[in-house]
Amino acid sequence: MKQVVVGLDIGGTNTAIGIVDREGNVLYEKIPQIPTPQKKENPDARLDISDALCHDFIARITSEIRIAIAHIKKSILDIEVVGIGIGAPYANYYDGTIGITANLPFVTVVPLTALIQAELPEISIVKVTNDANAAALGELIYGGGVGMRNFVMITLGTGLGSGIIVNGDLVYGHDGLAGELGHVTVVPDGRQCGCGSKGHLETYCSATGITRTVFELLAQTNDTESPLAKISYNELTSKMVYEAALQKDPLALEVFNFTGEILGRSLADTVNCLSPEAIFLFGGPVAAGEILFKPTRESLERYVLPFYRNKIKILPSQLKLGSAAIVGASALVWKELDKLK
Ligand SMILES: [Zn+2]
Numbered sequence: 001m002k003q004v005v006v007g008l009d010i011g012g013t014n015t016a017i018g019i020v021d022r023e024g025n026v027l028y029e030k031i032p033q034i035p036t037p038q039k040k041e042n043p044d045a046r047l048d049i050s051d052a053l054c055h056d057f058i059a060r061i062t063s064e065i066r067i068a069i070a071h072i073k074k075s076i077l078d079i080e081v082v083g084i085g086i087g088a089p090y091a092n093y094y095d096g097t098i099g100i101t102a103n104l105p106f107v108t109v110v111p112l113t114a115l116i117q118a119e120l121p122e123i124s125i126v127k128v129t130n131d132a133n134a135a136a137l138g139e140l141i142y143g144g145g146v147g148m149r150n151f152v153m154i155t156l157g158t159g160l161g162s163g164i165i166v167n168g169d170l171v172y173g174h175d176g177l178a179g180e181l182g183h184v185t186v187v188p189d190g191r192q193c194g195c196g197s198k199g200h201l202e203t204y205c206s207a208t209g210i211t212r213t214v215f216e217l218l219a220q221t222n223d224t225e226s227p228l229a230k231i232s233y234n235e236l237t238s239k240m241v242y243e244a245a246l247q248k249d250p251l252a253l254e255v256f257n258f259t260g261e262i263l264g265r266s267l268a269d270t271v272n273c274l275s276p277e278a279i280f281l282f283g284g285p286v287a288a289g290e291i292l293f294k295p296t297r298e299s300l301e302r303y304v305l306p307f308y309r310n311k312i313k314i315l316p317s318q319l320k321l322g323s324a325a326i327v328g329a330s331a332l333v334w335k336e337l338d339k340l341k
Pocket of ligand 1: 198
């Protein structure tokens with residue numbers, strides 16, 4: 001009998017649902033994705049609206065999961081759906097909840113896995129963690145981390161997420177929320193972070209952080225020659241920055257050197273704490289390749305303890321950008337099954 005898992009990723013804008021096999025192949029994907037409830041739908045943070053949005057969202061998710069399972073059972077006769085793995089913001093692996101976060105309109109803690117399991121009692125394993133932790137498990141189960149027991153996954157997107165694998169398992173920590181490398185302080189009183197604090201790694205080295213650096217450098221250098229000087233703040237993407245860097249634009253190259261310097265320094269701290277075999281980078285900016293990896297590696301080597309030098313691999317993630325969220329979420333269930341063996 002072929003075993004499959006439902007992978008669910010609750011993103012900032014959309015929620016993705018798919019069915020994934022043990023090899024990481026996506027056998028079914030719900031297209032278009034489901035809209036994730038937005039903060040602006042509950043601007044006054046009312047409890048009744050929060051409850052209604054949550055109820056509708058759970059109903060929609062569980063209905064789409066039923067459709068996905070029915071679809072896959074039609075095309076593959078001898079099949080078992082062993083669980084549902086979920087990646088979600090501010091998710092707690094231990095109690096299966098989503099905490100109150102700036103990205104969602106819910107004003108109370110949402111008991112996500114319990115609500116889903118109540119609708120789908122035939123599914124015995126329903127697990128949730130945050131998207132970066134799910135990505136780390138995805139790398140471990142299907143990606144470049146197969147066969148490794150200690151590595152760190154860094155996801156570079158709107159924010160900077162991380163998942164830490166130690167001794168072959170994800171580190172959840174005392175309260176289930178470990179691995180927030182994006183919120184280590186790299187510049188005291190530096191850039192404003194979405195978490196409310198200042199100077200955190202994600203404000204400098206996430207995809208958004210890279211674009212913030214462009215404008216900081218433009219202001220400092222008054223470089224009007226750079227193609228990036230002609231793009232407005234809201235339009236600029238990290239992709240445009242690396243495209244300019246590929247054209248050898250000095251400002252864009254300086255942006256990546258600055259990003260790599262800060263990222264490498266933070267990763268050196270991480271290496272000194274954890275002694276990983278490798279660090280995987282995932283997300284849009286990874287497409288910049290050596291333009292990002294070289295300054296990051298050089299900075300890491302400068303700051304790590306001497307006995308780690310030239311040993312730590314910084315590698316691009318082997319997960320596919322398009323399906324990584326679903327695939328990463330599904331890995332939670334395979335990992336759970338491995339633990340039960
Ligand atoms: Zn922060």
